[in-house]
Amino acid sequence: MNFVPLQESPVVLPEQIARALFGNNPAAWQEMLSALIGAALIGTIMMTMTAFAGPWAKRKITAAFTDRIAVNRVGPFGLFIIVADAVRLLGKELIIPDGADRPAFDLAPIVVASSALLGFAVIPMGSLFGINLHLADPETGLAYVFAVASIATLGLTMGGYASNNKYSLLGALRAVAQNIAYEIPLIVTAASVVIFAGSLQMSTIVAQQQETLFTIGGFAIPAWYAFVNPFAFVLFMVANLAEVGRNPFDIPEAPTEIIAGYQTEYSSVYFVLFYLGEFLHIFLGGAIVATVFLGGADGPASGSIGFIWFTVKIWAVFLFTQWARSAIPRVRIDQLIEIGWKGMLVLSFANLVLTAVIVGVML
DSSP states (O other): OOOOOOOOOOOOHHHHHHHHHHOSSOOHHHHHHHHHHHHHHHHHHHHHHHHHIIIIIHHHHHHHHHTOOOSOSSSGGGTTHHHHHHHHHHTSOOOOOTTOOTTHHHHHHHHHHHHHHHHGGGOOOOEETTEEOOOOOOTTHHHHHHHHHTHHHHHHHHHHHHTTOHHHHHHHHHHHHHHHHHHHHHHHHHHHHHHHHTOSOHHHHHHTTOSEEEEETTEEEEOOHHHHOHHHHHHHHHHHHHHHTOTTOOTTTOHHHHTTGGGTTOOHHHHHHHHHHHHHHHHHHHHHHHHHHSOTTOSTTHHHHHHHHHHHHHHHHHHHHHHHHHHSOOOOHHHHHHIIIIIIHHHHHHHHHHHHHHHHHHO
16 A cells, blocks of 8 residues: 555635635635535535434434334325424424423523534535535644534433433433443554554545555455454444444433433433434544545545545445444443453554554565
C-alpha cells in the first residue's frame, strides 16, 4: 500500500454557498449566513433519513428478519406511518413527573439529539452534482466528532437523574458504565487508522484510501482501511454497537428489565427528541465507519454522485445494527462490562501496537 501525498482540502459547503450568493469576496456576516444555510441543509438531510429510519425502516427491517408483516396500511408501503407517528407523538400530553429536576429534565433530550447533529459538521459526505456536502474540515476532525458524540452520555445521565424514577436512574448509570467501557476501545481502534493515515483530518483519512490495495482477476480492491486492517474494522463495529445502544448492548434501555431506563418518564415532544437522538447517533456511527474504514464517498463515478455511495454505506451500517437488534440476545450488565474492559480494551490496544509496528516497518 502506497501513501497518497497530502492534498489541499476541498472547498467546503459554506464556501461554495458564499461564492454562489455573494461572489468571491464575501463579508464576515455573509460567510456566517452561508455557514448557517449549509448547516441547515446537512441537518435537514440527516433528519430526513432519521424520519424514514425510525418509524418506518426499523419496523420493516425487523419484520423481515423475524418473518412478520410490518406497517403496510397507512399509505403506499406504509410510508405515511412517518406522518401518523409524528402527529400521534407530538399530540400527546407532555407529562412532567413529580419531583423532576428541571431544567435538567427539559435539557436532556435536546443534548442527546444536538450532540449527534454537531458530529455531522466534519463528516465529508461527498459531492452531489458538483455540491461538496462537507461543512468543515479541521485538522482535528476525528477527535472533534468523538468529542461531541460523547456529549450524549451527559444527556442520558441528566434524563435518568432528573426523572425522579429509580428505573430511570439505573438506566443512566448503565449508560455511563457502558459508554466509558466501550468508548475507549472505539477511540483506540480509530487511532490505529490515524497511524495509517498520518492525520486526524477527515478529508485526509478519506484521501489515503483512494489507491488500489491489490488486484484480483482484473478487479481492483480499494485500499479502504476495512480491507487494510479488517481486525480493527470488526472491533470498531462491535464497539459502535455499544455506543449506539443496539443489541447485545441495549442495557441502558432494557425494556424487560428497567422499562426503557433513562427515558421511562419522557413523553410527547421530549420522547420524540430522545428517539430522534438515538437514530441520529446510529447514522453518525455509520458515517464515521464509512469515512474511517470504507473510503468515505468513494465508489464508481463518485466524483459526481459520491454522496449516493456515502448514503449507501451508512444505511448498510444501519442495516447491520438492526440485524443485531433482531438476532442477538441482550447480555447481562456484568457480562457487558467484562466484555468491554477485559476483551475489547485489550484487543484494541493490541491492534494499536501491532499497527504501529507494521507502519514503522513500512516506513
